[in-house]
Amino acid sequence: MVSFATIESQAQKGVGMAHWLMKSEPDVYGIDHLAAEPDGREHWDGIRNYQVRNMFRDQFQPGDLAFFYHSNTKVPGIVGIMEVVSGAYPDHTAFDPNSGYYDPKSDPDNPRWLMVDVQYVRHTRRLIPLSELKADRRCLTWHWCGAATGYPSCR
Secondary structure, three states: OOOHHHHHHHOOOOOOOOEEEEEEOHHHHOHHHHHHOHHHEEEEOOOOOHHHHHHHHHOOOOOOEEEEEEOOOOOOEEEEEEEEOOOOEEOHHHHOOOOOOOOOOOEOOEOOOEEEEEEEEEEEEEEEEHHHHHHOHHHHHOEEEEOOOEOOOOO
16 A cells, blocks of 8 residues: 555645646656656646636645646556646637637636646656555545546545
């Protein structure tokens, strides 16, 4: 079983700092993609779930840490740690008709969808599989945020 005390210490948990679990499919955008970005920094776009959008707007803060979770893969799980480095701002992909995340109802003057910037911190020492997360009830308190697919439950 995974030790969450170890994960939290590895994430350099700070007082008042939130921890998030953000998921993406590794063949679309994985931890290695983020690590290869200039300065290891990129925007987290494509969220099309109102609950996650509201968390971006109301709860995400620069300095918060997030676990990078690879989903829709043979063994889904946590593969790295990243830091939220911006507040929420309009997701430009909602306005681009050539984007897979285009939303014709989203207005640039009153944007429906938001994104945040994240920065790579490091890979975890090993993949922490979903089966281990499900076995530890503490994961039920985590905030799960996924690109486009929204807000899954850990149960």
